[in-house]
């Protein structure tokens with residue numbers, strides 16, 4: 001007879017580890033899946049986290065370590081592999097991993113996170129955290145009085161430019177077309193801010209710099225030149241890691257799993273926490289809160305109580 005866990009958590013970022021800690025304290029027999037070799041999810045790519053309560057100026061890597069240490073201290077059980085399929089039989093959820101093993105759980109928390117879309121140009125990967133950022137709210141404060149670029153023309157890019165303008169000396173908004181995609185009200189605000197300059201029909205071809213970003217090679221309709229730059233914020237969309245769950249729980253048009261703040265999804269006993277779920281503010285602190293809420297919901301589900 002295969003072992004049936006009370007709870008299986010998919011993901012070991014802030015949401016998954018927070019859920020693991022709450023689950024252990026609730027004495028649920030719990031297993032956590034993480035697909036990379038380090039816990040923390042997107043946090044480990046953040047140079048410095050300055051907005052997590054009580055831990056100012058901590059590096060993303062250090063915060064991720066602390067999260068993992070906390071889970072280890074409580075004896076959380078981890079499996080280092082990726083979930084590639086999920087199904088349900090008579091209320092028991094069956095998860096298959098990349099090594100073709102099957103795991104069974106009465107309840108599941110999906111905390112698989114999301115990843116920022118990448119430009120895919122030279123220098124992007126190498127200078128991540130050294131001037132290349134995907135989160136203006138997280139990293140904007142490090143560019144006080146500096147010159148930065150925001151790439152993209154959607155709501156996120158416009159919001160980033162607006163957020164960065166009062167902090168930075170100059171903000172270039174680099175968009176590949178001659179028309180913005182974002183909502184009109186944000187477009188209007190961007191146009192009205194003096195230190196935002198829009199580079200229309202322009203693509204970034206390369207990000208230059210030794211140990212930090214120093215310039216961008218840009219191409220405006222065939223005119224290629226280098227633009228001195230201290231930082232680049234890439235805001236060309238986010239992709240939730242939810243494809244494996246697409247026939248299992250309902251997702252919105254952008255692939256986010258539809259769930260409220262209690263994590264309740266379209267499927268009974270399956271909860272979603274953190275960046276993978278529908279929500280308006282994707283931050284470490286909101287992911288951690290989701291993890292706690294999901295365990296509370298899972299406990300009620302396991303006890304047969306109404307949600």
Ligand code: NAP
Nearest residue numbers: 119152153154155156157159176177180181235236237238
């Ligand atoms: P988005 O709406 O998909 O916009 C992505 C932008 O990046 C587009 O302007 C696109 O250019 C550009 N882009 C995509 N791939 C690119 C590439 N390889 N190189 C250069 N540019 C590229 O993404 P988002 O702005 O992250 O927004 C995602 C969703 O969240 C949207 O539904 C948005 O409405 C929502 N959101 C809402 C708010 C809000 O309501 N306040 C804030 C943030 C996000 P093209 O225009 O040429 O396609």
